Amino acid sequence: MSSGASDMSVHTRPQAAMAARRLVPEDTSAVRFSGVTRHFGSVKAVDGVDLDVRAGEFFAMLGPSGSGKTTCLRLVAGFEQPNAGEISIFDEPVAGSPPFQRAVNTVFQDYALFPHLNILDNVAYGLRIRGMVRSEREKLAREALGLVKLVGFEGRRPSQLSGGQRQRVALARALVNRPKVLLLDEPLGALDLKLREEMQVELKTLQRALGLTFIFVTHDQGEALSMSDRVAVFDAGRIVQVGTPEEIYERPRNRFVAQFVGGSNVLEPAITARLGGQPRLASLRPEAIAVQSVGAAPGDGHVHVDGICIEVQYHGAMRRVIAECASIRLAALVPATQARNLLSGEAVRLSWSPASLHVMEDEK
Amino acid sequence: MTSVALDPPMAREALSRRLSSVLFAKRGLLVTLLLVPPLLWLGVVYVGSLIALLIQSFFSIDEFSGTIVREFTLKTYAELLRPANLDVILRTLAIATFVTFASAVLAFPIAYYAARYARGRTKATFYIAIVMPLWSSYLVKVYAWKLLLAKEGAVAWGADRLGATPMVDALLSMPFVGGPSLSVSYLGQALVFAYLWLPFMILPIQAALERVPASLIEASADLGAAPGQTFRTVTLPLALPGVAAGSIFTFSLTLGDYILPQIIGPSTLLLGQTVYVLQGTAGNIPLAAAFAVVPIIVMGFYLFAAKRLGAFDAF
């Protein structure tokens, strides 16, 4: 297999190899889940998951805590074994093989750096286990540290590093082994906002440059949407939707996806019928709603409802207006300048184009 | 391109790897393998011995030949209820209760200070100061008190210098607790017991107090309680599980001790000494075993009560 062969040779000129994209056909499957179930006692953490992560993809597993996304990652890493179903890594079934025999590496949520080893030895650990001689493995470890911009920190202990630096060490320690798939378990969760945004860009750049498959677990929908090629949304152990960020955001499949990814308004079938549409469950993005004063003419062909403004939240460039219109509560996201003088208790008119109403799956 | 010889982990199939795979797949197996040796030792050697002891307590001794009759009987337990034997048990329980109470009173200020006021270096010093005596030699500590309490020793000398000799004499002339001198009185004995077990009392109380968040004390003050009221209504109740935990040690250790009463205190026997004498010179193993079961039963009830007080959360 081409990826395996390139694995063997990259270490001759690692810098060049790390910068080069992998020569993998676009449609190669990197990780495949077929009917995978994992339960802990009576709790089904993962419940019949089918999934195909393609080689070279930046793939996000998104969901609230307890939705099964982390368990899925641990199933790939080999820390857990499925109770039913099968997982393949590059078309090789991995059933029963322990983590130390899998060509995948993990960046742990708490980084899991070895407290008794310095940074260089931490990064070189995987190579040392494989029996690589010291000079060779230290050279590669230094290069990996260069890749994550941590040159000069080789001799320090993990406890002497900041959270962001530890994160980079964890990344270098995984990447230096040239894994076929890199698994990242909420890697940015412990970082503050600014650092997180920086790392988002860096991770994405690194992934592109290396052409590696990244599987990234997060509960932050903004992070999932902005970084990934594709996203799988998890709820209660199942995948409810897989798609590109645009698909997920604009065409949520059901109520859960609509509300979890970006807080859409969900209109019940009775409401959409009353507004002149078909009696189907629908989502309406807050930014598709315009807020006017009562009596103002809505845009061409727009649907409108009148109601009372309940709350106005300031979000910098935008304001979020919550209004109650005939027993339903709607949120609208409007440019801050437009809603400047709006007060709670005021009567408002909300309007939107019928085209922005997205029909979702019916609920049983 | 010449490639560096670098086996991917999969290619290596050494024995240790295969064994690891098995252990990884069956994690219960590893736990079992790890538990077998300690369980063999503690479960077979130790618990086996305890059971052997228990069984012997149901045997009896032939009063004429002095040999052990290996037949099930409750006769030996009935012997415990003889006035002389019952007296030993009750006297030991009384001393254990007094010692527990005295240790709690002595321990509280130290634990309170260490938990609430000591910080940084002071705290570390306190910790060492409490733990060192806990681990230092039991016999040396008993010996130290023999030196101190002797008629011509330091305590008598100090009392004399302070003009407190009449006070000590008054204490010693009290019925039951007193005696000819401190080193042969129940008072001296209880004092040394309290000294020996003091660290066992301080540590759980300190742990319990440290678990009381400072905000709770502030909340009480904020709600209008004076410091004394806060202490009585908030701090003390929350420290009680610690006192209960500490008392498990002070009580249990006093019940079983037989060295200290040989060296300090009156010549009447306590429970531990009785067991020692019965199994040794008297050769009455069944009665010794029955006596030894008494602290186990007492501690069983005690642990049950302490658990209800929350003592086990205070370790």
Place this chain on the structure above:
Amino acid sequence: MRSKASLKLKIAAGIGLLFLHAPLAFVILYAFTTEERSYQFPPPGLTLKWFGVTFARPDVWNALVLSLRVATIATVIALTLGTMAAGALARTRFFGREVISLLIILPIALPGIITGIALRSAFNLLDIPFSFWTIVVGHATFCVVVVHNNAIARLRRLSPSIVEASYDLGADSFQTFRFVILPNLGTALLAGSMLAFALSFDEVIVTTFTAGQQATLPIWMLNELIRPRQRPVTNVVAVIVIALTFLPILAAYYLTREEGPASGGG
């Protein structure tokens, strides 16, 4: 921040600490007294001669060597068993786990006299003669818990994911034990061993039941306390015991005190 401690509390705590420590100072003082027959205070004069007398006594030397041998072997057994038990119990939950924890604590939770008499009657029943090894069996039994407690505390403080990280990076169970677990556990095991050693070195209650004719140093001392022969020699032995237990305990403390952020996880 918090208010200062009241004077009353300071005095009470101070008296408590003095009560806890002063007696041992007297033992040290008495090792230098010139008075041979009584515990006269203050000592009429000070001398170093009792140290020489003590070191020339073969019975003291025999007892000391026996105690050191017993403590060493009991510690090695306790280290092995305690570490195994800690490894099995640190992060697992299974039926009967609590019973096993109780079993490990039992030898120090029950009064020593019960452990002692139980072992003695078992040895008697099985017709095992008292020897060096019967002493070791008794000591190892109550030392296991010390090692176990130290090891399990450290294991629980380590981030569980560092073990997973090691597996993830290709290390098998044995490599993970050697390269990750052992280096992190090392000081805790050393501390546990030192405490076990100290515990065994001055144990007297269980030993009186499991020793035959042999006298460990504490047994030697006990005999001197009950039937004094040469008081100044006993005083010097007491000081030796203080020194020999003080050092390992202090070392154990420094090995296990809070090491700042304990694991890479932070």
